[in-house]
Amino acid sequence: MSNHALDITLTVNGERVQGRVDARKTLVDFLREDLFLTGSHVGCEHGVCGACTVRVDGDIVRGCLMLAAQCDGANVETIEGLSDSGEVADLQAAFEQRNALQCGYCTPGMLAAAQDLLKRGGVPSREEIREHLSGNYCRCTGYHAIVDAVQAVAQQRAGKSR
């Protein structure tokens, strides 16, 4: 009755995916090891660093704090999906222009968290941006350039939608 391995069916970046997973496999390990979607990074594995941030059913979550088995029936979006669809193209360009990444390890999670804030609309204050990204560690940039990039894109998008 209880299971060490489970069959799951879910949607990942718009594609239907089936798999058999160990109960103990986290979502981010499933994405990386079984689907070879290595854009989601594994940092601390206990919910502190945010490198594994992905979207599940529209909300950002920690890929290391959800089991793959829990995602049966879910709609999962990774940085590969956000990137291919063009949803974060302007954020990616702004990160590049403003040196908001150096080693790039935190960048996929940082982009997912930033997009989560920006899709609410409006132009958030620097304080709000910092707060929303507080769960994503960057050990290179010192964050200023990241906040600059996110704010610039928010202003750009607000200008366009006017």
Place this chain on the structure above:
Amino acid sequence: MKPAPFSYQKARSLDEAIALLGEKDARLLAGGQSLIATLNMRLSSPSLLIDINGLNGLNVISEKNGMIEIGALARHAQAERSDIIARHAPLIARAMPYIGHPAIRNRGTLGGSIAFADPAAELPACLLALDGEVEASGPKGKRTIKAGDFFKGLFETALGPQEVLTAIRVPAADKGARVGFAELARRHGDYAIVGLAASAHVDGKGLSNVRLAYFGVGDTPVRAKKAEAALAGGNIEAAVDALDLAPNDDVQATAKVKKHLAGVLLRRVADQLLEARP
């Protein structure tokens, strides 16, 4: 690290979850934002995880007989957006942004946070400050446990081995209700070095029914009763002097620093309690 092997089962009903808890080393999986971290670090290695996320009706936030009832599976993000919480449980509304980060709040549940009883977590202290209660179901049926009787020790609660926390209840704030919340952490959203959740009633000019619940200063949330009495007397500095907390040194700060910070927080929270409510 990766978790040790375990089996996983989705509970289809509360009764099934209670029955499965009878199996050896079984644990409930709600939001998983603390549990899965401890699994990954192999600080815990249950043999069975019972996933209760799919149980219907356990995530409702409602007002009933002057109490605000929050279903155990209500997620932090849901509480953050709830009008009922904003209007009738302002202490919980104030604490919410301090709990983890957006991605954590999207998954973490209020019931899980109370049942896990981390001594540095915000919600157990809020429940104690509000003199709230917990509803639990087990093989012998339902019972209600007062917050003051619920937190027993480090990560230890009054829940029996086969009991499931199903809801928490706090009194709906009336016109005279005042709340205060403050916390110091290394990074926004991290566990507190020291934090303080408080509630009081204002009548005429003074405060009554002052309840100060500190977190991060002991094995459980801790009330500072002498300081409560002093604050009801209207003297903030006397309340700070009356603090009799006995924190231990931990990785974040020494006991001496924590005691100092407890006074700093008390001054901030006292200001919030004494503020006129719009």
